[in-house]
Amino acid sequence: MATGRTHRPATRSRGIPEATVARLPLYLRALTALSERSVPTVSSEELATAAGVNSAKLRKDFSYLGSYGTRGVGYDVEYLVYQISRELGLTQDWPVVIVGVGNLGAALANYGGFASRGFRVAALLDQDPALTGRTVAGMPVSHTDDLERIVTENGVSIGVITIPAGGAQQVCDRLVAAGVTSILNFAPTVLSVPEGVDVRKVDLSIELQILAFHEQRKAGEDATAPADLPAGPHTTPRKGPDGDVPAVMPA
Amino acid sequence: MATGRTHRPATRSRGIPEATVARLPLYLRALTALSERSVPTVSSEELATAAGVNSAKLRKDFSYLGSYGTRGVGYDVEYLVYQISRELGLTQDWPVVIVGVGNLGAALANYGGFASRGFRVAALLDQDPALTGRTVAGMPVSHTDDLERIVTENGVSIGVITIPAGGAQQVCDRLVAAGVTSILNFAPTVLSVPEGVDVRKVDLSIELQILAFHEQRKAGEDATAPADLPAGPHTTPRKGPDGDVPAVMPA
DNA sequence: ATGCCTTTGTGAACGCGTGCACAAAGATGG
DNA sequence: CCATCTTTGTGCACGCGTTCACAAAGGCAT
Ligand SMILES: NC(=O)c1ccc[n+]([C@@H]2O[C@H](COP(=O)([O-])OP(=O)(O)OC[C@H]3O[C@@H](n4cnc5c(N)ncnc54)[C@H](O)[C@@H]3O)[C@@H](O)[C@H]2O)c1
Ligand SMILES: NC(=O)c1ccc[n+]([C@@H]2O[C@H](COP(=O)([O-])OP(=O)(O)OC[C@H]3O[C@@H](n4cnc5c(N)ncnc54)[C@H](O)[C@@H]3O)[C@@H](O)[C@H]2O)c1
Numbered sequence: 001m002a003t004g005r006t007h008r009p010a011t012r013s014r015g016i017p018e019a020t021v022a023r024l025p026l027y028l029r030a031l032t033a034l035s036e037r038s039v040p041t042v043s044s045e046e047l048a049t050a051a052g053v054n055s056a057k058l059r060k061d062f063s064y065l066g067s068y069g070t071r072g073v074g075y076d077v078e079y080l081v082y083q084i085s086r087e088l089g090l091t092q093d094w095p096v097v098i099v100g101v102g103n104l105g106a107a108l109a110n111y112g113g114f115a116s117r118g119f120r121v122a123a124l125l126d127q128d129p130a131l132t133g134r135t136v137a138g139m140p141v142s143h144t145d146d147l148e149r150i151v152t153e154n155g156v157s158i159g160v161i162t163i164p165a166g167g168a169q170q171v172c173d174r175l176v177a178a179g180v181t182s183i184l185n186f187a188p189t190v191l192s193v194p195e196g197v198d199v200r201k202v203d204l205s206i207e208l209q210i211l212a213f214h215e216q217r218k219a220g221e222d223a224t225a226p227a228d229l230p231a232g233p234h235t236t237p238r239k240g241p242d243g244d245v246p247a248v249m250p251a
Numbered sequence: 252m253a254t255g256r257t258h259r260p261a262t263r264s265r266g267i268p269e270a271t272v273a274r275l276p277l278y279l280r281a282l283t284a285l286s287e288r289s290v291p292t293v294s295s296e297e298l299a300t301a302a303g304v305n306s307a308k309l310r311k312d313f314s315y316l317g318s319y320g321t322r323g324v325g326y327d328v329e330y331l332v333y334q335i336s337r338e339l340g341l342t343q344d345w346p347v348v349i350v351g352v353g354n355l356g357a358a359l360a361n362y363g364g365f366a367s368r369g370f371r372v373a374a375l376l377d378q379d380p381a382l383t384g385r386t387v388a389g390m391p392v393s394h395t396d397d398l399e400r401i402v403t404e405n406g407v408s409i410g411v412i413t414i415p416a417g418g419a420q421q422v423c424d425r426l427v428a429a430g431v432t433s434i435l436n437f438a439p440t441v442l443s444v445p446e447g448v449d450v451r452k453v454d455l456s457i458e459l460q461i462l463a464f465h466e467q468r469k470a471g472e473d474a475t476a477p478a479d480l481p482a483g484p485h486t487t488p489r490k491g492p493d494g495d496v497p498a499v500m501p502a
Numbered sequence: 503a504t505g506c507c508t509t510t511g512t513g514a515a516c517g518c519g520t521g522c523a524c525a526a527a528g529a530t531g532g
Numbered sequence: 533c534c535a536t537c538t539t540t541g542t543g544c545a546c547g548c549g550t551t552c553a554c555a556a557a558g559g560c561a562t
Contacts, residue, residue: 021464022457029439052443057520059542074538089466103357103362104358107354200462205276206277210272211449271549320509321509322509322556323509503562504561504562506560509556518550520545525543527540527541528537529537532535
């Protein structure tokens with residue numbers, strides 16, 4: 001998982017479990033696709049397949065929102081789209097700021113998938129004077145000096161951090177002080193925030209490392225018959241757990 | 252969480268719980284920082300704080316790897332770095348291919364955080380003839396026609412998909428057929444893969460929606476005293492749960 | 503050598519999440 | 533109006549993950 005909440009042991013907000021909340025966007029995506037194909041109703045089985053989850057799990061998830069289905073028929077697609085959107089707060093317009101307009105920040109600014117979900121990029125911020133004033137994704141890049149003013153004036157409550165790890169905590173502090181209460185962090189650092197502020201992190205490097213772990217395990221399992229795997233690690237694999245000398249030994 | 256595994260109910264691979272595996276990269280990052288500052292040993296309490304987790308959880312996580320600590324002293328930083336690296340398979344070199352060299356794919360290609368962890372970009376692939384042959388991040392962009400050859404020749408077992416959702420399943424199928432057994436998917440689609448192939452997904456839109464949910468909940472809680480929040484949703488907030496007419500009613 | 507102090511490693515309890523399996527509900531056809 | 537069939541909503545059990553709390557282990561000073 002590239003993400004995880006910080007603090008708070010998965011509080012059950014308004015009776016909806018955190019795990020369910022995390023799946024609602026998945027259902028919404030599948031439902032939106034059905035809606036565009038003008039499908040009127042869908043069964044829990046069909047929708048679950050489309051969303052890649054168990055149908056019992058899906059029904060239980062929906063039961064937290066209320067009884068929106070019709071037995072013997074299924075769920076009304078349009079109605080469910082509305083209910084989930086409302087539950088997720090997507091009937092509102094959420095202005096966000098992106099701090100750090102480098103490779104990743106620029107890619108996010110150019111991404112169309114945010115606006116379609118009610119997230120509007122209110123401003124792009126960067127420290128670099130060479131970027132300030134330039135236009136990225138049809139939007140001027142503002143200097144971080146104006147961070148507090150921009151956040152306040154636009155009523156921004158969600159901030160996206162796409163700067164190197166070194167400056168992330170400081171930028172985070174400024175965002176929080178200015179009124180931001182939700183942060184999406186791409187910098188590989190642990191951010192500490194006061195109570196009441198949510199932080200979610202996306203760390204691509206961690207995702208790859210988790211894949212590598214399982215990849216190594218797969219390669220190790222059939223170490224007796226490695227020939228049936230068309231692709232393997234490029235360098236010489238160390239099949240056995242342990243068995244080679246550590247680079248550094250403890251004192 | 253921006254990520255989650257597909258299929259398989261969290262199998263305990265080689266006795267190490269999935270949740271622990273997901274945290275090992277976090278510990279490794281914190282340990283690497285300590286190592287660079289030449290800190291010889293660290294206690295579970297200190298390291299846990301640096302990694303943003305509970306110290307008891309950290310100790311239990313490490314206990315799955317073995318008894319690498321010294322009571323009364325703590326853990327040897329260098330030794331632990333090595334052990335975790337080995338456990339994650341980072342002592343190997345993992346060649347990866349990135350399919351889709353658009354905004355996001357290019358940002359990933361430019362990212363230096365991969366190579367530093369043993370992940371080497373073996374090739375960039377794109378369908379667009381206008382991109383083919385051009386250089387991105389000092390590396391030529393190959394055409395997707397050569398996907399199978401490149402994967403086979405380089406022994407690639409990890410593929411990164413950064414193309415629009417429409418073509419993701421097809422590219423996924425080709426990667427798997429060519430021998431890729433781990434996929435990191437950025438396209439907002441559910442990928443179906445055969446047994447033995449791991450898929451992890453990163454969906455930024457989902458992350459924002461989860462933040463929006465909690466943001467709305469926070470705004471709704473103190474609906475009686477909204478004045479003490481300096482920043483709020485830009486449009487008129489609908490404070491109460493329900494109470495307004497749905498845009499669409501069920502038949 | 504001995505006692506004290508720090509910190510690990512883990513047993514045990516608890517809570518959350520998942521999935522099975524089924525009764526109730528409602529639609530549909532005769 | 534009744535029988536049948538489909539599909540929801542959920543009670544229940546189970547397993548994983550988290551956290552507490554503490555005994556054991558080892559270093560260190562005297
Ligand atoms: N590019 C990727 O694919 C990728 C992948 C994973 C993680 N990340 C992480 O995302 C972050 C950004 O990556 P990137 O590749 O876009 O880096 P980058 O160097 O291309 O861009 C960083 C930008 O942030 C600006 N910046 C630096 N410090 C700042 C500050 N204090 N205030 C405001 N702006 C500041 C810089 O001027 C620069 O424009 C890094 O933490 C990186 O580790 C990136
Ligand atoms: N840019 C972002 O910040 C961002 C954020 C979240 C999710 N995503 C997702 O990541 C994916 C890529 O986003 P992007 O902004 O880079 O898009 P993009 O349009 O900038 O780039 C897509 C690239 O993929 C190539 N492509 C398309 N179909 C292909 C195929 N079948 N085989 C090989 N190459 C193909 C295109 O030629 C193009 O170069 C999308 O699924 C998008 O939803 C992007």
